[in-house]
Amino acid sequence: MTQWNATASVVARSLGRNAIFCGLTALLPLIVGPITAGYRGFASPLGWFLMLIFCVVVLALAIHLLFDALLFRLASSYETEAAGLAAVDDLLSRMQLRTPDKAPHGLERRIAGSRRIVWQQRFALAVCLVIFAILQLNASAGQPPA
Known part of the structure; x- marks a missing residue:
């Protein structure tokens, strides 16, 4: 396995782990929210x-x-x-997700694009969790659960 193969494999594993972890973490407030809202009262719709x-x-x-x-x-x-x-670009053009470029992007530029999406996801998750915490504090009126 060459250096670029190893890099692409590591990036694939890292992206997969991050996606699953953040996705499950985002589902947690959706599962816990209605249970605690019913217990502590209604919060702002x-x-x-x-x-x-x-x-x-x-x-x-x-x-x-x-x-x-x-x-x-x-x-x-x-x-x-x-x-x-080139295989990735061909697949994306066949799926009509991207038009064929004259100068294909390199591996590092593609990794940088995926990292940007990871940071956008983490920011959205942080906002979601902050809103959930505010809603929980608002529902309990600042009192600890009885």
């Missing part, structure tokens, strides 16, 4: 709607990152970097 929107954003980005992980895994299955990235 707007707050729950905002939290739901950010949870859906996190889940959508998780699906995007899982797709990116599969693309990196596909690229790492080829012998050379050029052949692997």
Whole structure:
């Protein structure tokens, strides 16, 4: 296994782990929220709607990152970097997700794009968890659970 194959495989694993962890963490407030809201009273519907929107954003980005992980895994299955990235570009053009470029992007630029999506996902997850914490404090009126 060459250096670029190993890098693409590590990136695929990392993206997959991040997507699953953040996706499950985003589902947690959606599962726990209605249970605790019924126990402690009603909170602002707007707050729950905002939290739901950010949870859906996190889940959508998780699906995007899982797709990116599969693309990196596909690229790492080829012998050379050029052949692997060309296969990814061909797949994306056949799925009509990207128009064929004259100058294909390198591995590092693709990794940087995926990292940007990871940080967007983490930001949306942080906002979701902050909203959930505020809603829980608001529902309990600042009192600890009895």
